[in-house]
Amino acid sequence: MINLTNQQIKVFEVIKDHVVANGFPPTRAEIAKILNFKSVNAAESHIKALVKKGAIEKVPGSSRGIKLVEETTGIPLIGKVAAGSPITAIENIEKTIPVNPLNKLVDFFLRVEGDSMINAGILENDLVGVKHSKVAENGQIVVARIDEDVTLKRFYKDNKGVRLVAENNNYKDILVNEQQFFSIEGLAVGIVRENLN
């Protein structure tokens, strides 16, 4: 977002906050009311400026037809921290992480039980983001089903059959035999850990 004036930043924040709070953007009149403009056209003019500068997009003729441009939403990712600068200073922001970095890929989450994947940095109670898939390549971490059990393991297949391998030396490999029902439910594509402290 390039060179917004203080007032334009205020208008932008009002729009953003309204979307977060209500799920839809404000009207010109609502913006004007919040910022104590006596004319709706003040809001309209600011919107035009924000469009021109690429902070938002307009859908002409639509009520509340304001889109926040993707890079302006989400959470900042701090890259290299410049000497002496506050950590969240604009020059330190590498990019903006979408509201959910895993959102596009993840079909569902599974909560991890046990410590069988601890060497892969996957701890108990982590949320594993899973993408639906019926197939996997050797070495990939998969959500697999053996009969009625669903488990998270590394997947290997060779001429002897399917082997599911834990990332913890205390666990033995699981060899799937011909009598068992086996299917891959999905691929682990990411993890989320809440409550780190």
Added chain:
Amino acid sequence: MINLTNQQIKVFEVIKDHVVANGFPPTRAEIAKILNFKSVNAAESHIKALVKKGAIEKVPGSSRGIKLVEETTGIPLIGKVAAGSPITAIENIEKTIPVNPLNKLVDFFLRVEGDSMINAGILENDLVGVKHSKVAENGQIVVARIDEDVTLKRFYKDNKGVRLVAENNNYKDILVNEQQFFSIEGLAVGIVRENLN
């Protein structure tokens, strides 16, 4: 979401998809057009039914004044998988994870460099979600600044001073001396790992 009819589900999906695609909900007329209703009132009636059943909320008098109820958005968290059921069957869904499970707490992300926190299950390139804070309790994982360096470590303080401890035996504790500038930038509250496979 309780007992929506097939048609109500369709209308709900249209609303949800519109919000995802455009950033704001559709009008009655837009819903009607998408679903080939010849009367806008068909959409209006469905909206009333969806409100009654708790799938959405209405903001009366507001254009596009439709809110998706929180539990209806986001990504399903699969709990115990019932015997024989498809993994994502409704009875297996424990709850719905908000679009970003860390969103409320995280002020910014830091990308992890190095393996100093590997024993805490924090790997290189993980995104650590950080909450602004100037203080920490002993044992908490913090983002700290020593002179110009920003680092992620476990924080300890006693009468001898501040000690920053890695979660990796190959790293020595960092003892902060009086001549150095030291500050806590924030507390690690979660992690996100993309590209697991």
Added chain:
DNA sequence: TAATTTACTGTATATAATTACAGTATATGA
């Protein structure tokens, strides 16, 4: 079997909302 819910069409209207036009005043860049 009667009442209610679902699932619409069709009409109408008040109001919500966008957006253009006409100004004023100050600040900034070329």
Added chain:
DNA sequence: TCATATACTGTAATTATATACAGTAAATTA
């Protein structure tokens, strides 16, 4: 210094939108 941008007030008109009312018909529930 002259054009352009910023930052508004104020008015007005067109159109976008919500929403009520009057129906019809079939399915569901009590």
